[in-house]
Amino acid sequence: xxxxxxxxxxxxxxxxxxxxxxxxxxxxxxxxxxxxxxxxxxxxxxxxxxxxxxxxxxxxxxxxxxxxxxxxxxxxxxxxxxxxxxxxxxxxxxxxxxxxxxxxxxxxxxxxxxxxxxxxxxxxxxxxxxxxxxxxxxxxxxxxxxxxxxxxxxxxxxxxxxxxxxxxxxxxxxxxxxxxxxxxxxxxxxxxxxxxxxxxxxxxxxxxxxxxxxxxxxxxxxxxxxxxxxxxxxxxxxxxxxxxxxxxxxxxxxxxxxxxxxxxxxxxxxxxxxxxxxxxxxxxxxxxxxxxxxxxxxxxxxxxxxxxxxxxxxxxxxxxxxxxxxxxxxxx
Amino acid sequence: xxxxxxxxxxxxxxxxxxxxxxxxxxxxxxxxxxxxxxxxxxxxxxxxxxxxxxxxxxxxxxxxxxxxxxxxxxxxxxxxxxxxxxxxxxxxxxxxxxxxxxxxxxxxxxxxxxxxxxxxxxxxxxxxxxxxxxxxxxxxxxxxxxxxxxxxxxxxxxxxxxxxxxxxxxxxxxxxxxxxxxxxxxxxxxxxxxxxxxxxxxxxxxxxxxxxxxxxxxxxxxxxxxxxxxxxxxxxxxxxxxxxxxxxxxxxxxxxxxxxxxxxxxxxxxxxxxxxxxxxxxxxxxx
Numbered sequence: 001x002x003x004x005x006x007x008x009x010x011x012x013x014x015x016x017x018x019x020x021x022x023x024x025x026x027x028x029x030x031x032x033x034x035x036x037x038x039x040x041x042x043x044x045x046x047x048x049x050x051x052x053x054x055x056x057x058x059x060x061x062x063x064x065x066x067x068x069x070x071x072x073x074x075x076x077x078x079x080x081x082x083x084x085x086x087x088x089x090x091x092x093x094x095x096x097x098x099x100x101x102x103x104x105x106x107x108x109x110x111x112x113x114x115x116x117x118x119x120x121x122x123x124x125x126x127x128x129x130x131x132x133x134x135x136x137x138x139x140x141x142x143x144x145x146x147x148x149x150x151x152x153x154x155x156x157x158x159x160x161x162x163x164x165x166x167x168x169x170x171x172x173x174x175x176x177x178x179x180x181x182x183x184x185x186x187x188x189x190x191x192x193x194x195x196x197x198x199x200x201x202x203x204x205x206x207x208x209x210x211x212x213x214x215x216x217x218x219x220x221x222x223x224x225x226x227x228x229x230x231x232x233x234x235x236x237x238x239x240x241x242x243x244x245x246x247x248x249x250x251x252x253x254x255x256x257x258x259x260x261x262x263x264x265x266x267x268x269x270x271x272x273x274x275x276x277x278x279x280x281x282x283x284x285x286x287x288x289x290x291x292x293x294x295x296x297x298x299x300x301x302x303x304x305x306x307x308x309x310x311x312x313x314x315x316x317x318x319x320x321x322x323x324x325x326x327x328x329x330x331x332x
Numbered sequence: 333x334x335x336x337x338x339x340x341x342x343x344x345x346x347x348x349x350x351x352x353x354x355x356x357x358x359x360x361x362x363x364x365x366x367x368x369x370x371x372x373x374x375x376x377x378x379x380x381x382x383x384x385x386x387x388x389x390x391x392x393x394x395x396x397x398x399x400x401x402x403x404x405x406x407x408x409x410x411x412x413x414x415x416x417x418x419x420x421x422x423x424x425x426x427x428x429x430x431x432x433x434x435x436x437x438x439x440x441x442x443x444x445x446x447x448x449x450x451x452x453x454x455x456x457x458x459x460x461x462x463x464x465x466x467x468x469x470x471x472x473x474x475x476x477x478x479x480x481x482x483x484x485x486x487x488x489x490x491x492x493x494x495x496x497x498x499x500x501x502x503x504x505x506x507x508x509x510x511x512x513x514x515x516x517x518x519x520x521x522x523x524x525x526x527x528x529x530x531x532x533x534x535x536x537x538x539x540x541x542x543x544x545x546x547x548x549x550x551x552x553x554x555x556x557x558x559x560x561x562x563x564x565x566x567x568x569x570x571x572x573x574x575x576x577x578x579x580x581x582x583x584x585x586x587x588x589x590x591x592x593x594x595x596x597x598x599x600x601x602x603x604x605x606x607x608x609x610x611x612x613x614x615x616x617x618x619x
Contacts, residue, residue: 070425076423076424076425076428078370078428078432120604122608123603123604123607123608126607126608127607129366129424130362130366130367130368130424130427131563132424133368133370133424133428134368134559134562134563135563135607137370137556137559138556138559138560138563138603139600139603141552141556142556142560142596142599142600142603143600145596145599145600146596146597146600148596149592149593149595149596150593150596259552260552260556261436264432264436267425267428267429267432268429268432271425271426271429300444301440301444303436303437303439303440303443304436304437304440304441306436307432307433307434307435307436307437307438307440308433308437309433310429310430310432310433310436311429311430311433311434311437313426313429313433314419314426314427314429314430314433315418315419315426315430317419317422317426318418318419
């Protein structure tokens with residue numbers, strides 16, 4: 001099979017050279033409104049909704065990780081939850097060993113996620129296209145099996161409990177859902193800023209080029225393999241950090257958190273975002289709203305709703321093309 | 333102790349062959365359409381539920397269930413092919429999302445229809461007993477399953493390597509445009525291959541239901557194991573997939589008993605070693 005690329009449009013957060021000032025200002029205003037809403041959220045909703053919002057932040061972080069691989073480097077991944085699991089188990093083990101400091105857990109989880117990604121990179125990054133889907137899926141599911149069978153470390157299928165995190169040594173642990181949410185939001189914004197910096201580096205340009213035409217980039221003398229390795233490891237670090245956020249939000253991790261469903265949802269969020277980071281975050285929030293708020297009203301059929309969201313996203317291109325010809329014909 | 337291992341090894345052969353039949357279907361669909369069917373486990377689970385619904389005490393019930401499964405599976409495969417057509421050529425992300433969406437909806441439908449608990453499926457009365465092998469009894473149905481699945485493997489291999497249909501299939505997989513230029517109706521070949529792939533998965537579910545009963549989550553388990561078989565066996569090689577399936581079957585049965593802690597790592601290790609040795613290029617169908 002020749003190396004094929006995903007036809008994800010290369011739209012990105014880095015503003016193109018000539019963007020009209022009004023659309024740029026509109027984007028910034030939208031971002032500011034979203035940010036204000038996110039900060040004010042725990043003041044206006046009940047603690048149950050705040051806990052759902054925390055879930056959305058975890059998925060949004062994982063979605064950014066998936067977007068680095070899928071939207072930027074053009075490799076659709078179905079195994080990001082494996083690295084989330086590595087980070088979550090690291091954070092939980094540290095918490096149970098007495099390190100309740102949340103930021104320290106976050107750093108350790110990100111480092112372990114990056115390490116796991118670096119170790120698996122030589123195998124995973126040998127494939128492209130459909131084969132990449134297969135290999136990431138297989139690695140993800142096998143990681144889940146390891147987590148469920150390695151009971152002495154991971155607690156088996158029951159998973160690990162972890163005490164609430166503290167923000168600073170000596171301060172009280174975070175117990176109220178609203179405060180947990182605000183802590184996660186702070187972590188998420190720091191991670192998002194780091195991703196924004198990454199998107200403006202040379203590495204991001206090389207990855208984007210590799211997605212479009214890998215052989216040509218190699219012929220131009222770029223170290224494509226090395227860049228892919230760096231991108232993959234960064235995505236692993238981000239997924240590991242999402243694992244630490246999961247521990248802070250749920251105080252619990254089990255192999256179920258590493259299920260294919262989790263990786264699939266991150267991939268869906270990335271796809272909803274059509275290559276952009278903001279889109280991936282919005283997609284993650286949308287998915288959680290559909291699954292946990294709207295889905296709760298369907299009498300246990302939230303999965304079907306999520307499945308339909310998958311199908312709608314998959315067929316967005318043919319559907320919009322059909323609609324466009326239809327409206328054009330009507331106008332003619 | 334030795335006898336226990338021998339019996340478990342035979343169980344491993346049965347489980348491996350079950351995975352082989354599912355994996356062969358996955359490989360066919362992957363081969364002709366370059367689509368990774370992430371809903372393949374759902375097809376298998378659908379077959380297992382058909383086995384639960386139609387399978388009764390008589391052999392005729394089993395035959396009816398197999399026939400229904402083959403027809404529905406073929407229909408499902410063709411429907412999947414039609415559903416994938418608008419997405420082909422637009423990259424693999426959309427195809428993955430579409431098949432994942434189908435598997436989510438199917439999983440919800442199965443739980444709504446059959447509940448969340450594992451369901452027991454008994455083999456027909458005639459095959460419910462045990463056969464004495466040496467000094468040890470072995471379930472007749474399992475032995476029968478091994479024979480049927482082995483025959484199926486041989487038949488598949490011969491069809492792909494020796495028959496005219498196999499030649500047309502290999503030509504279509506290798507170079508669809510060139511195959512079409514020589515007058516092969518590639519669309520028909522694709523449709524037939526999709527039908528065969530779907531039928532293999534669902535039939536494996538019907539026949540395998542007494543071995544691996546229908547339950548939520550079985551779809552993911554079967555999907556990942558059959559996928560590992562396709563990866564290890566080398567996409568497109570029936571003998572390779574068979575060897576990989578038997579290997580995975582042994583790891584999942586004998587390995588779990590002999591080395592409970594090492595078994596989960598063993599599969600990951602085998603996969604990573606194969607990926608390291610294997611050339612990056614994925615071979616086409618060249619059985």
